[in-house]
Amino acid sequence: MTSASTRSKRVLGLAAGTAVFALALAGCAPSTGGSTNSAGGGIIIGTTDKVTFLDPAGSFDNGSQTVQTQVFALLMNSKPGTAVVEPDLAAKAEFTSPTDFTVTLKPGLKFANGDDLTSSDVKFTFDRQATIADPNGPSYLLGNIASIDAPDDTTVVFHLKAANDQTFASVLSTAAGAIVDEEVFPADKVLPDADIVKAEAFSGQYQIKSYDFNNLISFEANKNYDGLLGAAKTSDVTLKYYTDASNLKLDVQEGNVDVAYRSLSATDVADLRKNDKVTVTDGPGGEIRYIVFNFNTMPFGATTPEADPAKALAVRQAAADLIDRQEIADQVYKGTYTPLFSYVPDGLTGATTVLKDLYGKDGKPDADAAKKVLDDAGVTTPVVLNLQYNPDHYGESSGDEYALVKSQLEATGLFTVNLQSTEWTTYSKERTSDVYPVYQLGWFPDFSDADNYLTPFFGADSFLVNHYTNDDVIAEIAKQATETDPAARQSEIEEIQAKVAADLSTIPLLQGSQVAVTGTDVKGATLDGAFKFRFGTLSK
Amino acid sequence: MRAAPFVLSTIIEEPMSTAVSPTIEPPLAGPAPRQRASRGGSTLWRYLVVRFLLIFPTVFILVSLVFFLMRITGDPLTTALGGKLPPDQLAERIHTAGYDRPILVQYFEFLGQTFTGNFGKSITDGQDISSLLLTHGTATLELAFYALIVAFIVGIPLGMVAAYFRDRWPDAVLRIFAILAYATPVFFAGLLLKLVFSVWLKVLPVAGRATTRTEIEFQSLPHPTGIYLIDAFQTGNPAVISDVLSHAVLPGLALGLLTAGIFLRLVRTNVIGTLSRDYVDAARSRGVTEYRLVRRHAFKPALIPIITVIGLQIAVLLGGAVLTETTFEWKGLGFELAYYLSKRDFVAVQGIVALLAVIVALTNFIVDIIAALIDPRVRY
Numbered sequence: 001m002t003s004a005s006t007r008s009k010r011v012l013g014l015a016a017g018t019a020v021f022a023l024a025l026a027g028c029a030p031s032t033g034g035s036t037n038s039a040g041g042g043i044i045i046g047t048t049d050k051v052t053f054l055d056p057a058g059s060f061d062n063g064s065q066t067v068q069t070q071v072f073a074l075l076m077n078s079k080p081g082t083a084v085v086e087p088d089l090a091a092k093a094e095f096t097s098p099t100d101f102t103v104t105l106k107p108g109l110k111f112a113n114g115d116d117l118t119s120s121d122v123k124f125t126f127d128r129q130a131t132i133a134d135p136n137g138p139s140y141l142l143g144n145i146a147s148i149d150a151p152d153d154t155t156v157v158f159h160l161k162a163a164n165d166q167t168f169a170s171v172l173s174t175a176a177g178a179i180v181d182e183e184v185f186p187a188d189k190v191l192p193d194a195d196i197v198k199a200e201a202f203s204g205q206y207q208i209k210s211y212d213f214n215n216l217i218s219f220e221a222n223k224n225y226d227g228l229l230g231a232a233k234t235s236d237v238t239l240k241y242y243t244d245a246s247n248l249k250l251d252v253q254e255g256n257v258d259v260a261y262r263s264l265s266a267t268d269v270a271d272l273r274k275n276d277k278v279t280v281t282d283g284p285g286g287e288i289r290y291i292v293f294n295f296n297t298m299p300f301g302a303t304t305p306e307a308d309p310a311k312a313l314a315v316r317q318a319a320a321d322l323i324d325r326q327e328i329a330d331q332v333y334k335g336t337y338t339p340l341f342s343y344v345p346d347g348l349t350g351a352t353t354v355l356k357d358l359y360g361k362d363g364k365p366d367a368d369a370a371k372k373v374l375d376d377a378g379v380t381t382p383v384v385l386n387l388q389y390n391p392d393h394y395g396e397s398s399g400d401e402y403a404l405v406k407s408q409l410e411a412t413g414l415f416t417v418n419l420q421s422t423e424w425t426t427y428s429k430e431r432t433s434d435v436y437p438v439y440q441l442g443w444f445p446d447f448s449d450a451d452n453y454l455t456p457f458f459g460a461d462s463f464l465v466n467h468y469t470n471d472d473v474i475a476e477i478a479k480q481a482t483e484t485d486p487a488a489r490q491s492e493i494e495e496i497q498a499k500v501a502a503d504l505s506t507i508p509l510l511q512g513s514q515v516a517v518t519g520t521d522v523k524g525a526t527l528d529g530a531f532k533f534r535f536g537t538l539s540k
Numbered sequence: 541m542r543a544a545p546f547v548l549s550t551i552i553e554e555p556m557s558t559a560v561s562p563t564i565e566p567p568l569a570g571p572a573p574r575q576r577a578s579r580g581g582s583t584l585w586r587y588l589v590v591r592f593l594l595i596f597p598t599v600f601i602l603v604s605l606v607f608f609l610m611r612i613t614g615d616p617l618t619t620a621l622g623g624k625l626p627p628d629q630l631a632e633r634i635h636t637a638g639y640d641r642p643i644l645v646q647y648f649e650f651l652g653q654t655f656t657g658n659f660g661k662s663i664t665d666g667q668d669i670s671s672l673l674l675t676h677g678t679a680t681l682e683l684a685f686y687a688l689i690v691a692f693i694v695g696i697p698l699g700m701v702a703a704y705f706r707d708r709w710p711d712a713v714l715r716i717f718a719i720l721a722y723a724t725p726v727f728f729a730g731l732l733l734k735l736v737f738s739v740w741l742k743v744l745p746v747a748g749r750a751t752t753r754t755e756i757e758f759q760s761l762p763h764p765t766g767i768y769l770i771d772a773f774q775t776g777n778p779a780v781i782s783d784v785l786s787h788a789v790l791p792g793l794a795l796g797l798l799t800a801g802i803f804l805r806l807v808r809t810n811v812i813g814t815l816s817r818d819y820v821d822a823a824r825s826r827g828v829t830e831y832r833l834v835r836r837h838a839f840k841p842a843l844i845p846i847i848t849v850i851g852l853q854i855a856v857l858l859g860g861a862v863l864t865e866t867t868f869e870w871k872g873l874g875f876e877l878a879y880y881l882s883k884r885d886f887v888a889v890q891g892i893v894a895l896l897a898v899i900v901a902l903t904n905f906i907v908d909i910i911a912a913l914i915d916p917r918v919r920y
Contacts, residue, residue: 238756243875244747250746254742256745
């Protein structure tokens with residue numbers, strides 16, 4: 001007869017066996033780093049961005065552009081490390097009359113599939129953008145093109161509506177000018193990703209070898225590319241998509257990916273800076289974050305019962321006096337953003353520190369100055385500010401950022417801030433419907449030029465729709481856009497910023513920086529003012 | 541003499557049955573009865589045909605519900621693009637897409653497309669929904685498979701152990717474990733597992749279905765299935781197989797423990813119930829050991845309710861897959877569902893939900909068949 005203790009041992013043994021079986025499953029696992037490095041010696045890049053459409057006519061977002069930058073060539077481009085625009089597929093590009101911008105293509109250009117790349121493809125590309133005019137695409141950047149001629153295989157003439165458009169070369173260097181194959185792409189609709197890949201309709205430094213939508217894209221060097229960027233240093237590159245930035249951080253830390261590009265959290269970046277296994281590369285960022293005042297509905301705004309432009313200006317000035325940008329950059333963004341004291345960010349022609357000179361004290365808050373400006377204007381304190389921010393469009397840290405802004409404004413007792421948040425779809429509608437008196441916005445440039453930080457904000461058709469209008473500013477913005485003398489243009493850009501800073505339609509807060517984290521064996525990660533991350537510079 | 545049942549045994553004390561499962565008679569005493577042989581084949585067929593036909597109204601109701609619930613928030617284009625387009629352009633696109641037609645016209649068109657397997661294209665990224673379902677459905681089924689494996693190998697043996705040690709400390713520990721297993725939110729369990737095994741111990745991967753290099757290798761397969769375990773075997777590379785399995789452990793555990801807790805309680809209850817039957821007492825009086833009684837006489841009858849519970853658990857697993865897949869970047873239907881919900885792409889969402897409804901309905905049908913064939917308590 002079996003004793004009770006023996007029976008217990010048997011049953012416990014059964015349970016232990018089960019546990020062993022379960023662990024055996026895990027036991028066949030290698031360490032996190034994996035042991036399957038046999039699939040090739042290329043470079044693996046991880047990102048949390050997403051592609052929406054590969055077709056340049058159907059998208060204009062960071063995720064899609066990261067891929068488009070590699071596989072579609074441009075007439076004009078910038079070399080890695082600079083933001084200076086120069087010919088890419090073009091041999092020459094210049095104004096041949098005030099309204100004619102003539103591009104001469106290099107001879108013998110071909111797409112990856114062997115199709116000839118001629119001026120006809122170029123004309124087709126831009127006409128197609130205008131025809132499709134996808135709301136998510138970049139066609140709106142091409143509004144100055146009246147018509148295009150292709151008199152021969154290598155010559156393209158852009159007839160412009162406005163003369164001497166100094167931003168046009170920069171526009172050609174955006175995804176709006178990504179050259180597509182007229183033998184493959186339809187003229188009036190966006191081509192599905194799979195069809196583009198299947199037809200190998202690529203003109204850039206790389207072509208796509210295999211495409212698993214928003215999971216894995218394998219690139220290989222396009223031997224037919226003959227543009228500014230030259231041959232890629234590494235032929236095989238793989239782009240791996242992540243949803244959770246913390247997973248990307250762990251994988252780059254463990255060497256499962258060679259490069260992490262967009263978008264690690266500020267905390268993760270700060271942590272990785274201390275890690276010997278990786279190198280953190282920083283670069284200038286075009287992204288800016290700022291506060292917008294609605295000139296109608298802000299305190300003392302034009303449509304409020306106590307409307308008073310002078311008092312409204314004093315409220316804006318006092319707020320500008322109290323904001324501590326450095327504290328926000330350090331505490332919330334751990335240095336992944338830097339203080340922004342002008343409307344045109346650092347690194348671009350015309351950038352100044354005009355707000356540093358006008359408000360606060362040496363870039364730090366100045367409570368006395370804020371109190372004085374409110375007292376002088378006869379504003380009763382505390383001023384109640386209804387401040388709105390968005391938690392899902394400008395990053396998870398927006399909540400912390402605006403909590404700190406509230407704290408800074410309220411610290412002196414001059415303001416009482418009611419902080420509210422709204423999800424993006426509603427937010428984007430309500431901000432243009434005068435619902436928010438003071439609110440958060442962010443901006444990522446369409447192209448790397450000061451004009452892109454002025455015209456959309458303070459020009460005649462401002463997308464802010466905050467009821468701020470200054471005719472002098474509008475006139476000067478139009479003038480600088482056609483000023484052919486670079487020095488004169490720079491002076492005009494600085495003058496515009498001084499005027500806007502006096503009016504304070506918006507308060508710029510922070511300027512983003514680009515960050516790429518690479519394994520220590522990876523070389524060539526280059527982040528520049530063109531805001532394009534080129535895979536072709538990477539090597540191991 | 542046994543003590544009174546442990547006070548924690550209140551959640552699952554009787555075998556569970558599913559809403560769509562056959563009628564189950566009260567538990568019979570003794571082993572599988574001989575009366576099964578008397579059940580006519582034609583009756584069984586009629587039962588199965590009825591069950592099969594019930595799939596269609598079930599799916600129809602689910603799909604209709606999805607369609608109308610989605611439309612409560614407005615048309616898909618306004619939902620997805622409302623903040624990006626001027627009203628006139630938005631209206632033009634709505635008209636072009638046909639979303640300004642009467643709702644019933646759209647509904648019948650949607651039904652027609654759904655039953656022909658054409659779910660259209662996603663609004664935000666133009667992906668073919670049918671292809672998306674096929675690609676990501678395999679990932680979800682693979683995860684559900686792993687989860688069921690975990691549920692079986694954890695829940696059933698431990699349930700037997702708990703029954704064997706009824707009302708003693710191993711039983712108490714296992715019942716607390718069971719409660720924790722099915723009461724812990726799956727995303728929390730996932731994060732905890734990641735923290736321990738990936739971040740602290742560094743023995744298992746953080747996320748994904750395989751390393752990037754393995755996925756690259758899969759892309760070169762002549763006939764990839766999308767089921768990574770099969771694809772891994774196709775490569776014939778042990779490192780790749782190991783890589784795929786290692787990535788499956790944590791997601792499988794996170795999702796499988798949810799069901800394992802239920803299995804554990806169910807098996808325990810059924811084994812205890814069987815051990816109190818007359819025929820077991822008779823065997824015990826003949827000197828058959830407790831271990832043998834559990835293993836030989838109580839084990840098989842205790843498994844039968846598991847079959848019916850699986851029908852329900854598939855729905856639970858698919859629901860849990862949304863969180864598990866998101867936590868572990870397991871790019872299946874749940875992952876895509878969460879993504880397209882965040883993008884407010886309701887065309888994609890209704891396609892995914894419709895497929896999930898079909899999977900649940902079909903699974904329940906299969907479970908009904910199996911239950912009818914093996915469970916003597918099923919009447920038809």
